[in-house]
Amino acid sequence: MKKAFRTERSAAELYADDPERADALVWNRRGALKGAALAAMGTAVGGAISFSAQMPEGTLPALFTRPAAAQGASGPQMMRIDGKVEMILQGERPLVLEAPETALDDAVTPNDKIFVRNNGQLPEVASNPDGWRVTIDGEVNTPLTLTVAELRSRFQNVTLQLQMECGGNGRAQFQPQTRGNQWGNGAICNAAWTGVRLRDVLRAAGVKDSGRYTGHFGADPHLSGATDRAAISRGMPVAKAMDEDTLIAFAVNGGPIPHINGAPVRMLVPGWPGSLSQKWFTRITLLPQPHRGQGMGGTSYRMPVRPIVPGSSNDGADFADMTSMPVRSILSSHAHGTRLAAGTRSLDLRGAAWAGDHTVRAVHASVDFGQTWTEMRVAAPANRHAWQRWEGRVALPSDGYYEVWYRATDSEGRMQPHAPANWNPQGYGANAISRAAILVG
Numbered sequence: 001m002k003k004a005f006r007t008e009r010s011a012a013e014l015y016a017d018d019p020e021r022a023d024a025l026v027w028n029r030r031g032a033l034k035g036a037a038l039a040a041m042g043t044a045v046g047g048a049i050s051f052s053a054q055m056p057e058g059t060l061p062a063l064f065t066r067p068a069a070a071q072g073a074s075g076p077q078m079m080r081i082d083g084k085v086e087m088i089l090q091g092e093r094p095l096v097l098e099a100p101e102t103a104l105d106d107a108v109t110p111n112d113k114i115f116v117r118n119n120g121q122l123p124e125v126a127s128n129p130d131g132w133r134v135t136i137d138g139e140v141n142t143p144l145t146l147t148v149a150e151l152r153s154r155f156q157n158v159t160l161q162l163q164m165e166c167g168g169n170g171r172a173q174f175q176p177q178t179r180g181n182q183w184g185n186g187a188i189c190n191a192a193w194t195g196v197r198l199r200d201v202l203r204a205a206g207v208k209d210s211g212r213y214t215g216h217f218g219a220d221p222h223l224s225g226a227t228d229r230a231a232i233s234r235g236m237p238v239a240k241a242m243d244e245d246t247l248i249a250f251a252v253n254g255g256p257i258p259h260i261n262g263a264p265v266r267m268l269v270p271g272w273p274g275s276l277s278q279k280w281f282t283r284i285t286l287l288p289q290p291h292r293g294q295g296m297g298g299t300s301y302r303m304p305v306r307p308i309v310p311g312s313s314n315d316g317a318d319f320a321d322m323t324s325m326p327v328r329s330i331l332s333s334h335a336h337g338t339r340l341a342a343g344t345r346s347l348d349l350r351g352a353a354w355a356g357d358h359t360v361r362a363v364h365a366s367v368d369f370g371q372t373w374t375e376m377r378v379a380a381p382a383n384r385h386a387w388q389r390w391e392g393r394v395a396l397p398s399d400g401y402y403e404v405w406y407r408a409t410d411s412e413g414r415m416q417p418h419a420p421a422n423w424n425p426q427g428y429g430a431n432a433i434s435r436a437a438i439l440v441g
């Protein structure tokens with residue numbers, strides 16, 4: 001049986017009260033966690049730390065560094081809106097809601113568990129969804145304006161499970177903290193989207209040789225209400241637009257798209273930053289050079305090519321646009337901070353993993369601070385660009401405090417790293433191994 005528990009204090013509280021004592025507690029004299037310090041740490045996390053001898057030097061228990069929902073007031077702020085399960089509130093204006101990892105326990109993400117990332121205001125609900133118009137213009141032979149009904153009837157309809165992940169997913173891992181929503185791993189969904197292939201529509205318009213990049217537009221007003229500014233307007237190289245999995249979607253999970261997730265029609269650019277997947281989609285333009293819309297250039301959705309000093313300022317001029325998202329995994333069977341009955345000696349774990357345009361080759365879990373790793377079973381993706389479910393069992397030798405560490409390896413052999421790499425001002429690409437605290441007894 002799972003039950004919430006409270007820790008006595010968080011690392012932040014410890015440090016705020018008495019930094020010297022906190023340091024002594026956490027680091028001891030030689031920088032290793034042992035003896036009295038270990039006992040005190042165990043008290044603080046609510047149970048003796050199992051495998052403490054394996055804890056890498058300088059590692060703090062995950063329950064200190066990342067408060068759990070089960071810790072009540074010190075945990076993340078939750079919010080429930082119509083049509084969604086209870087989500088982690090990342091921002092109210094614009095509204096941004098993250099799915100808790102345990103909400104992502106379905107192979108196909110239901111509508112009420114699709115995260116929300118708005119940059120502007122919500123547009124009005126379309127009174128006639130089928131009559132909503134989408135324009136294709138710019139470097140094309142025949143500019144087109146098509147209604148949703150025409151899109152549906154003129155082009156082949158396809159249904160695919162597709163990852164849609166915010167470019168900043170995992171941002172909370174970065175130290176120093178970067179600007180933007182402090183996402184955990186929950187800015188991801190894998191719903192079944194129905195629509196037409198963008199490439200079929202682009203071919204109907206006839207992309208000229210000069211049409212090398214796209215620019216995307218939507219109907220949501222800018223947060224300020226200014227009518228000459230877009231809430232967000234991103235674009236990509238035409239090759240990604242021509243990928244057979246890049247869709248103009250008018251349905252999700254067999255029904256209409258929820259308004260907050262982009263109804264009546266949105267783009268789906270799987271495996272690349274979610275910001276490309278224009279909601280309330282109205283127009284795509286073909287360009288000879290990269291689009292200069294809101295969210296393009298500078299440090300937006302761009303990463304350093306050569307690492308920069310963490311915390312330094314940078315105009316991003318030398319950065320490169322993000323393309324395929326890095327490998328990441330979630331644990332959906334057990335929430336961080338779960339307490340299990342005394343005597344529990346094994347855990348059946350499950351979750352999902354994905355790797356942008358690539359696939360996931362392996363997922364491993366460790367309950368001894370990374371000393372030994374158990375290989376999980378990883379299912380094949382339902383289709384290209386779908387996430388992959390994983391499951392497996394780990395043994396727990398005694399009662400106490402554990403951390404489940406979980407990490408995926410992509411088809412290119414790249415593994416989630418031990419710490420987020422390539423710090424950048426807007427906090428993209430943090431995909432370090434995740435740690436979920438579990439208390440037995």
Ligand SMILES: Nc1nc2c(c(=O)[nH]1)N[C@H]1C(S)=C(S)[C@@H](COP(=O)(O)O)O[C@H]1N2
Nearest residue numbers: 115116117118119166218261274275277279
């Ligand atoms: N029109 C429009 N499209 C948009 C956005 C937006 O604010 N407006 N946000 C983008 C971002 S940053 C992400 S991560 C995804 C989120 O989609 P969701 O809210 O359905 O989860 O939509 C993208 N498309």
Ligand SMILES: [Mo]
Nearest residue numbers: 166167274275
């Ligand atoms: Mo995003």
